Amino acid sequence: MIRCSWCGKDELYVKYHDEEWGVPVFDDKKHFEFMVLESAQAGLSWITILRKREGYRKAYENFDVNLVAEFDEEKVKELMSFDGIIKNEKKIRASINNAKRFIEVQKEFGSFTKYIWSFVNFEPVVNKWNSEAEAPAKSELSERISKDLKKRGFKFLGPVIIYSHLQATGLINDHIMDCFRYTQIEKKSI
Numbered sequence: 001m002i003r004c005s006w007c008g009k010d011e012l013y014v015k016y017h018d019e020e021w022g023v024p025v026f027d028d029k030k031h032f033e034f035m036v037l038e039s040a041q042a043g044l045s046w047i048t049i050l051r052k053r054e055g056y057r058k059a060y061e062n063f064d065v066n067l068v069a070e071f072d073e074e075k076v077k078e079l080m081s082f083d084g085i086i087k088n089e090k091k092i093r094a095s096i097n098n099a100k101r102f103i104e105v106q107k108e109f110g111s112f113t114k115y116i117w118s119f120v121n122f123e124p125v126v127n128k129w130n131s132e133a134e135a136p137a138k139s140e141l142s143e144r145i146s147k148d149l150k151k152r153g154f155k156f157l158g159p160v161i162i163y164s165h166l167q168a169t170g171l172i173n174d175h176i177m178d179c180f181r182y183t184q185i186e187k188k189s190i
Helices: 011-019 028-041 046-051 053-059 073-080 089-109 112-118 140-151 159-168 180-186
Strands: none
Touching: 011 046, 028 046, 028 053, 028 089, 028 112, 028 159, 046 053, 073 089, 089 112, 140 159
16 A cells, blocks of 8 residues: 555554545634644644644644633643643734634624634635645745635644645645545545
């Protein structure tokens, strides 16, 4: 069975690749989860974040955006001493800020899902890469979304992080064409 090589042989990474990465997400809670995790990843490897995912789930109230938006200074101090997550105060504060902005987007568009999917006209972008080296770290699309999010007050969500979000949540299918997930996900398009 051929799969994208970036997941290597690590069981957690392979499971993530085979079951989640690139599958279209239409659930706001899942979008918020990936937003928190991907902004935490800045400067780190994705496997580091995957290994801390359960810690984040616990620390971030199972990614309940309304609860995270209410985190206060006391909670920031608690998170800074919690071993299950990346202890970076700027990233923690950004995640709380982003929860508040996320709720604003939900109110404006009816859901974050409608907002983010509108950038691709509610149809996944299906790339045709022969190798992972062809996939960019960012694109015009991720730059446009990042710029819009920044204008709305979001933080730690530059074009590279947003490109990762688009890949993870299936707005972009960046599995290589030989990967067994490429056609499986292609069939899951809206």
